[in-house]
Amino acid sequence: MHVLDIANPAANRGQRWRNAGLLSAATLAAAYLFVRVQSARTEHAHPPAGSFVDVDGLRLHYIEQGDGPALVLLHGNLVTADDFRCSGLIERLAQHYRVIAIDRPGFGYSDRPRDVSWTPDAQATLLHQALRRLGAGAYLLLAHSWGTLVALAMALQEPERVQGMLLLSGYYYPGPRLDVPVAAMPAIPLLGDLMRHTISPLLGRLMWPLTAKGMFSPGAVPDSFRREPPWMQLRPSQIRATASEAALMIPGAAVLEGRYGGLRVPVTLMAGEDDRVIDPHGHSERLQQTLPDSELVLLPGLGHMLPHLAQEEIVAAINQVAERAGLSVPARLDGAAPHPGEAM
Known part of the structure; x- marks a missing residue:
C-alpha cells in the first residue's frame, strides 16, 4: 500500500x-x-463453411454450390463470403450457376500475409490464380461494395476470362471520406496491433448495432444479417484486414478510375438509391456513363446491403448479364438449389 x-x-x-x-x-x-x-x-x-484452395502457400477459403456457368461472388469490407450464404443469395443463385463465394484475403478463414499490399490489383491476380486451380476458366462476377474494385481489376487484367459483371453498391471514384482515418487506425503498425488485440474488438462490439443500422439504413436490419455472429468480424485478424481496406479504398479507386473506359464486358451497376454508405449517384451512376456496355439499376428506398435486401432484383440482373454475355442459363424446374456435384 x-x-x-x-x-x-x-x-x-x-x-x-x-x-x-x-x-x-x-x-x-x-x-x-x-x-x-x-x-x-x-x-x-462457426467453423469454415466451405473448402480451401492454396495459391503459392496462401490459403483461401471459399464456399461452392450449384452447377452451370461459373459465378464468382466477392464480398465487401467488414463482412465475409458467409454473408452471401446467410442472406440466402448463394442458395438462390445456385439454382442456375456454379456459385463460388470467396473469402478475400484476411476475411473469414483466408490468409492475408503482411508483406503484401492487398490492393484491388493484387487481390485480382490472386483470385485469378485461385479460380484456375478450381477449374474455372471463365466466369461471371457478382461483387458488393469494396469487392467491386477487385472485380473491376479482374476484368481489366484478364478480360477474356470475365464474361460479365454485376456490381452492387460500389465505390469507384476517389474522394474525401471522413470515416477513413478512424477506420484505418488498427492497420497502423505496432499501435494498430495493440488496438486490434484489445480495445478495437470491444469498441466494435459496442458499436455493432449502430454499425449495422448504418449499413441497412433507411430500412431495418433483417434477421438474415442478425444470424451472422459479430465476433467473426471482430477477430483481430479480420479487424486488420478491414482497417487495411479502409486505408486502401481511396487510393485503390484512384489507380483504377483512369482505366474504366477500356472495359468491354457487359456490366450492370446496381445500388440502393438511399444508400448512406456510398453515394449511388457519385459512383454507380457516374461509372455507368463511362462504361461502353453497361446498365444502371437504382432501387428506391434501399440502403447499402443489397445482398440481403434485393435478391429478386439481383437474380434477374445476373441472368440478364449472362444473356448479354451469350451464356445459356437453364432454369430449375423443381425450384430446388443443387448441391455441389449435383447435375442440373
Whole structure:
C-alpha cells in the first residue's frame, strides 16, 4: 500500500502516474485475454463453411454450390463470403450457376500475409490464380461494395476470362471520406496491433448495432444479417484486414478510375438509391456513363446491403448479364438449389 507524502508533491504525482500505468496495463491485459477467448469460442462455434484452395502457400477459403456457368461472388469490407450464404443469395443463385463465394484475403478463414499490399490489383491476380486451380476458366462476377474494385481489376487484367459483371453498391471514384482515418487506425503498425488485440474488438462490439443500422439504413436490419455472429468480424485478424481496406479504398479507386473506359464486358451497376454508405449517384451512376456496355439499376428506398435486401432484383440482373454475355442459363424446374456435384 502506497501512502501519499503531503510534503512531497512531485513524489505524489509520480506515484499517481505509476498507479495509472499499472491500471492501464492490467486493463489491456484483461481485454487481450477476453478478445482471445471470445475469438476462439466464435471460431469453434462457426467453423469454415466451405473448402480451401492454396495459391503459392496462401490459403483461401471459399464456399461452392450449384452447377452451370461459373459465378464468382466477392464480398465487401467488414463482412465475409458467409454473408452471401446467410442472406440466402448463394442458395438462390445456385439454382442456375456454379456459385463460388470467396473469402478475400484476411476475411473469414483466408490468409492475408503482411508483406503484401492487398490492393484491388493484387487481390485480382490472386483470385485469378485461385479460380484456375478450381477449374474455372471463365466466369461471371457478382461483387458488393469494396469487392467491386477487385472485380473491376479482374476484368481489366484478364478480360477474356470475365464474361460479365454485376456490381452492387460500389465505390469507384476517389474522394474525401471522413470515416477513413478512424477506420484505418488498427492497420497502423505496432499501435494498430495493440488496438486490434484489445480495445478495437470491444469498441466494435459496442458499436455493432449502430454499425449495422448504418449499413441497412433507411430500412431495418433483417434477421438474415442478425444470424451472422459479430465476433467473426471482430477477430483481430479480420479487424486488420478491414482497417487495411479502409486505408486502401481511396487510393485503390484512384489507380483504377483512369482505366474504366477500356472495359468491354457487359456490366450492370446496381445500388440502393438511399444508400448512406456510398453515394449511388457519385459512383454507380457516374461509372455507368463511362462504361461502353453497361446498365444502371437504382432501387428506391434501399440502403447499402443489397445482398440481403434485393435478391429478386439481383437474380434477374445476373441472368440478364449472362444473356448479354451469350451464356445459356437453364432454369430449375423443381425450384430446388443443387448441391455441389449435383447435375442440373
